[in-house]
Amino acid sequence: MDTLIQLRAASPFLQRCETPIGRVEVLSDGEAVTSVALEQRGSLPHDGLAYDSDAVADEAVAQLLDYFQGVRRRFTVPVAHHGTPFQHAVWAVLAELRWGEHTSYGAIARAVGRAGSGRAVGGAIAINPTPLIVGCHRVLSATGRVTGWSWGDGAATKARLLAHEGIPFIP
Structure with a gap:
């Protein structure tokens, strides 16, 4: 549970959607998308948490749904990656x-x-x-x-x- 709490603190906003490849989960820090996860074996990383969305996560979901409908070919939502x-x-x-x-x-x-x-x-x-x-x-x-x-x-x-x-x- 500590991992969920730490991730939740870093990315407090959560949104999900249904797609042709399964459910997708989007996390946002309020300024950018910090994580996108695709359903694996029927679950998402934060299935136990309720939706708490913001404008960034909502826009990411809208763009993902447009992508799967074939009307969006480029994502414009900001992303924030942490890595080397x-x-x-x-x-x-x-x-x-x-x-x-x-x-x-x-x-x-x-x-x-x-x-x-x-x-x-x-x-x-x-x-x-x-x-x-x-x-x-x-x-x-x-x-x-x-x-x-x-x-x-x-x-x-x-x-x-x-x-x-x-x-x-x-x-």
């Missing part, structure tokens, strides 16, 4: 990817000046605090294969998101 400089560099590259664009782990490693560090890039992507908004699902292996994903139902959810955006991939 390397993680921030990886997440910044992800944030530049637009609807229908994709890249590879190796290409991101080269973009952040760490060629050959594809595994480290994968680690940073795995802990992206705002999936969907910062589109980590748009990263494929060098051969175009869908590799593991930390959210929802894993690779199956990632494949659904790629298909939603018309991104070609190898299952």
Whole structure:
């Protein structure tokens, strides 16, 4: 319970919505989205907490719902990430990817000046605090294969998101 209390203090606003890939939870600190979580095995990280939303979390949910309806192709809600400089560099590259664009782990490693560090890039992507908004699902292996994903139902959810955006991939 201490973890929930600590997270709740850092991000006091909570909103949820139903999407084609399951429920999604958004946390906001009142100025930016600090976390997005996708339902895994029927639960969300803060299922025990009541909604306590704000304008930022409400806007994030509205933009997510528009994304799933196919009318939004770019998120404009502010995000606040906490991580290492390397993680921030990886997440910044992800944030530049637009609807229908994709890249590879190796290409991101080269973009952040760490060629050959594809595994480290994968680690940073795995802990992206705002999936969907910062589109980590748009990263494929060098051969175009869908590799593991930390959210929802894993690779199956990632494949659904790629298909939603018309991104070609190898299952």
